[in-house]
Amino acid sequence: MGIEFTRRDFLKLASSAGLGIFISPRLTSAVFKTQAEKKSATKVDIVVVENGSPAEMVQRAVSGIGGMSRFVKQGDVVVVKPNMSWDRLPKFGATTHPEVVAEVVRLCLEAGAKKVKVFDRTLNEPRRCYRHTGIQKAVKAVGGDVFFMYKRNYVKVPIPKGIRIKSWEVYRDVLEADVLINVPVVKHHGLTRVSMGIKNLMGFLGQNRGRLHRHFDQKIVDIATVLKPQLTILDATRVLLRNGPQGGNLQDVKWFHTIVVGTDMVATDSYGANFFGFQGSELGYLREAHARGLGEIDLTKLIIRKINLDKLNSAEARG
Amino acid sequence: MSQYLRRIRLAAQIFSLCLFVFLFLQAVYPYHPFFPVQTMLQWSPLVALLTLLSSHHVVAAMWPAALILFLTLFLGRFFCGWVCPLGTIIDGFDYLIRPKKKLLSSSSRFRWWKFAILTFVVITAIAGSQLAWVFDPLVIVNRVLTVAIFPIFVFFTEAILGLLWNVQFLNKTLFGIHRFLQSFLLPLHQPYFRQGGTILVLFLLILLLSGLGRRFWCRNFCPLGALLGIFSKYRILQRVVSEQCDSCNVCYFNCRMNAIKADCLSFNKVECINSFECAAVCPKGAVTYRFGWSPKSSPIDLSRRRFLTAGAVGLLGVGLLGLDFPDRNKRGSLIRPPGALSEDQFLDRCIRCQECVRICATTGAFLQPAWLEAGWEGIWSPVGDARYGYCEYTCNLCAQVCPTGAIHLLTLAEKQQTKIGTAYFDKSRCIPWYSGDDCMVCEEHCPTPEKAIVFREGEFVTAHGKVKKVKYPYVIEERCIGCGICVNRCPVEGKPGIFLTRDGEQRY
Known part of the structure; x- marks a missing residue:
């Protein structure tokens, strides 16, 4: 599973960076951090952080x-796409944890974003979903812009590389x-087995999405050829392992x-499959996406x- | 003094109409019980009386109705002149269409009708059939607002925004306007209701009666007015005419209720609604209102023969309404809201105000006013229609806003266990069952913690004899609560691949 980055390694790096931070917290941290991060970023494809609070x-x-x-420049308009499809409370794991979304929005604004927009085409009534998932409130609190999608504001986009669909x-x-x-939140899904990043893109789509469900693997990858997020943040704070995508049972x-x-x-997404105990290559849509050159599955x-913050005692970690 | 009385009355009318519309607009998700939207519907003494007679149950929240009846004993029909939203709308309409001379403005010929109608509905209620929903003015207004006027308003607002949307550079502004309107007025989606046409036409007929004479409905047909009239027979708020009166008849002609005799001096306590119009128009300033007891009462305009006829018609009506189906509980496609009382009790209590239908339209959009699914007696009562919407798993708002307790308020946890029906696959329509292709839209949407729709892999033989593997969906009956989201989201066009029946429904 690639190069393990142990806690010791991390502490070494952090302590050297921390020196500068101690001297002049606000000024040097920005300079020092970005340099350190840029250096390491070129080498890393995936960063996994465990056992801390969602925001941390x-x-x-x-x-x-x-x-x-690295992604958000001064004055950028950013769209952050959580999963808030269902009228479910955060604890049920059907939607992205509100603190995760809020932290992402906050980081974008901190990086100089002009506006951070958060929205989703929900499956239950939007007002209920925005509210009960806790995301609306959390994002508003940090200064993000949450709104309901307006039916006239969709644009037909050609999908030149599409196999099953040519435009949507x-x-x-x-x-x-x-x-x-x-x-996205990592959760079980009846059709794709797991719903993660690529499946989450469906929240941007208009029209009758029910029609996507036949030959779904190919169609969702068709969509992914035109919608490419620069950054994917998988929320696996808690994972709905059964009865997805909606859940409703805390035992799941x-x-x-x-x-x-x-x-x-x-x-x-391939990494996310591990939470369910199988490989990314076992997911039909991921094989399809890999074959079409959208990314690495292996x-x-x-x-x-891997960074283990180790901030939780064992009882908490078990949830 | 005289103008002053009229102005107070007018202000009260406008205030209560605004309050009515305000409460109407609050019946949406997110719902704040701080403004109990059903309050004003609970003010109607007619609704209180008839639901009491037919269901033998006192709805405690209806105490304001009793208070209004009590006050009517002293003040007369102030409710009609000051509070009733239908009365205010009719007054406004009268003001707008003001013809020079109205055909029947000064006619008392039809006045007895409202007492006959009251007799009719009281007799039917005693015999077991509550008909307040046909005649109650508050219900009439709430119903037409819900299923016709508000949806039409939304439709045109959206249409105008849609037209302007074609102007590219306005889009940002329009989105802002839309977002602003959504925050307090517009729903997220256009609401759709069946029966909107019927209900609107009947409402317009009531307004158009004004072409025959001012407040024609109130004077001649409204049984609530009749009930309040009976209570104001001995009212102590008196119309007093001083000696300055020269019987010029201006008040006589201006009285919208035709409650003043041609001599200008005496007035009909049963008919007067305290509009204070007479006091305001009197050129001599001779008319005023004062409290004072007088043993002189006004007669109720209903002969014994008409009373008996109306009662007899009522009994016939009950037979007609109640005997059209052997067992009301066995109408197969009749899906009631979760927590609905047993069908007989439900119909006795439900006043078809559409409060539940309105609030449901902002959540699952499941409830619709019935036409004949529940028989004649069940017209416009709420039924679930899964092609319009579905019962939202985490919602119990319909019960929260029901003014008469026809829907028993269940906690969310109870409601989520309450079965309102059961879904069944139509194997000749469902995609995996008839074509052997995988589809899981219903399963995905099924909200129960242990999904009521499950898959079992099996072999499918195509028309050409090829055998392939497919996931067949099944409904686990005991897990299904009948919310209907599977039917609503079924991607099969036309007749869906899954349907809902009332099998296994729980009533309270």
Whole structure:
């Protein structure tokens, strides 16, 4: 599973970086951090952070991949796409953890984003989903812009590399955004077995999405050829292992306290399959995406850095 | 003094109409019980009386109705003149269409009708059939607002925004406007209701009656007015005419209820609604209102013969309404909201105000006013229609807003266990069953913690004899709660591959 980055390694790096931070926290940290991050970012494909609070894990994972400033430039408009499809409370694991989303939004704004937009085409009534998933409130609190998608604001996008579909409607703000950050939750799904990053892109689509479900593996990859998030942040703080994608039973939810970050959406999804105890290559849509050159499916070919924050006692870790 | 009284009355009318519409607009998700939207519907003494008579159950929340009846004993029909939203709308309409001379403005010929109608609905209620929903003015207004006027308003607002949307550079502004309107007024989706046409036409007929004479409905047909009239027979708020009156008849002609006799001096306590119009128009300023007891009462305009006829018609009506189906509980496609009382009790209590239908439209959009699914007696009562929407798993708002308790309020946990029906696959339509292709939309949407729709892999033989593997979906009956989201989201066009029946439904 690639190169293990132990806690010891991490502490070494952190302590050297920490020296500068101690001297002049605000000024030097920005300079020093980005240099350190840039250096390591070139080597790392996936950063996995475990056993911390959701916000802290996101923070560390993003800085591990090169910091938000690697993706978000001053004045950018960013679209952050959580999964808030269902009218379910966060504890059921059917939607992205609100603290994860809020932290991503906060990091974007910190990196100088002009606006961070958060929205989703939900499957239950939107007002209920936005509210009960806790995402609306959390994102508003950090200054993000949460809104309901407007039916007229979709644009028909040609899909030149599409096999099953040649065009589909996509929400306009997605196309106009400078940066796209996908923040899916890892969960079970009846059709694709696991729903992660690529499946999460469906929340940007208009039209009758029910029609995508026949020959789904090919169709979802068709979509992925035109919607490419620069950054994927897998929320595996807790994973819905059965009865997905909607869940509703706490016994089906297992707490992993993990955040997985990567720039290759196939690679992160492939990593996410591990939570269910199987390989990415066992997922039809991922094989399809890999075959079409959208990303790397073989984790042994990737550089994966693991950071264990070890902030949780064992009882908490078990959830 | 005289103008002043009229202005207060007008202000009260506008205030209560605004309050009515305001409460109506609050019946949406997210719902704040701080504004209990059903309150004003609970003010109607007619609804309180008839649901009491037919269901033998006192709805405690209806105490304001009793208060209004009590006040009517002293003040007369102030409810009609000051509070009733239908009365205010009719007044406004009268003001708008003001013809020079109305055909029947000064006619008392039809006045007895409202007492006959009251007799009719009371008799039917005693015999077991509650008909307040046909005649109650508050219900009439709430119903037409819900299924016709508000959806039409949304439709045109959206249409205008849609037209302007074609102007590219306006898009950002329009989105902002839309977002603003959504925050307090517009729903996220256009609501669709069946029966909107019927309900709107009947409402317009009531308004158009004004062409025959002012407040024609109120004077001649409204049984709530009749009930309040009976209570105001001995009212102590008196119309007092001073000696300055020269019987010029201006008040007589201006009285919208035709409650003043041609001598200008005496008035009909049963008919007067305290509009204070007479006091305001009197050129001599001779008319005023004062409290004072007088043993003189006004007669109720209903002869014994008409009373008996109306009662007899009521009994016939009950037979007609109640005997059209052997067992009301066995109408197969009739899906009631979760927590609905047993069908008889439900129909006795449900006043078809559409409050549940409206709030449901902002969540699952499942409930629709029935036409004949529940028989004649069940017209416009709420039924679930899974092709319109589905019962939202985490919602119990319909019960929260029901003014008469026809839907028993269940906690969310109870509601999630309550079965309102069962879904069954139509194997000649369902994609895996008829074509052997995988499809899982229903399973994906099934909200129960242990999914009620499960797959079992099996072999499918195509028309050409090829054998392939397919995941066949099954419904586990005891897990299915009948929410209907599977039917709603089934991608099969036309008749869906899964359907809902009332099998196994629980009533309270």
